[in-house]
Amino acid sequence: MRWISDVDGCFFTCSCPADQKVRCTLNLLRTGAKDWWRLATSSYSAEQRAAMSWEEFSEMYRSQYVPLVEQERLAQEYLDLRQGFEMVMEITKMFTERDMFCPEFAASEQARMTRYLSMLKMDIKQFVSTQRYGTLFEMQKDSRRSEIEIDL
Known part of the structure; x- marks a missing residue:
């Protein structure tokens, strides 16, 4: 959750547009988290992945990493x-x-x-x-x- 908070802080600092937050976040995922994302969204279309909101991503991340x-x-x-x-x-x-x-x-x-x-x-x-x-x-x-x- 600290990671999510840190990323959210970066969005604020950089004035990241809402529709770009998930895309930017995906570049910050490493090793296991990158693998998790790939598997979690394997059934999503490219449009569904592109349309995902930061809130939806955060909830998915939280449910994965905070049981x-x-x-x-x-x-x-x-x-x-x-x-x-x-x-x-x-x-x-x-x-x-x-x-x-x-x-x-x-x-x-x-x-x-x-x-x-x-x-x-x-x-x-x-x-x-x-x-x-x-x-x-x-x-x-x-x-x-x-x-x-x-x-x-």
Whole structure:
């Protein structure tokens, strides 16, 4: 999934047109992944391969390289994540890593913010929940600030 995220980042940097994303990605596949693609699309026509969207490719890739049992384990970790003795920066890093693997639970910025708030320690959560945030980043920044103030 990090590879997909890295490739997606390259698309953003290069302003890659949507209809060229899969074609560009195919040039990045190596050894086993190249073989997987060839076999997975062997029954597709040239037109079907050319028409495949980045979202369709990503889903195929994910189902191949992140087995369902692993997806379920990662989703459970994401849902079970709670701040214990970790500092906000540490738990935020753990949250961000798991968030990447669970797009179904992070469908919107608001969903991410709700999930993030639910995993914070009670004293930080009490402070953060009284504020209004437009982005998860703002909430994370304020959570860190709150932690520092509590520790003083």
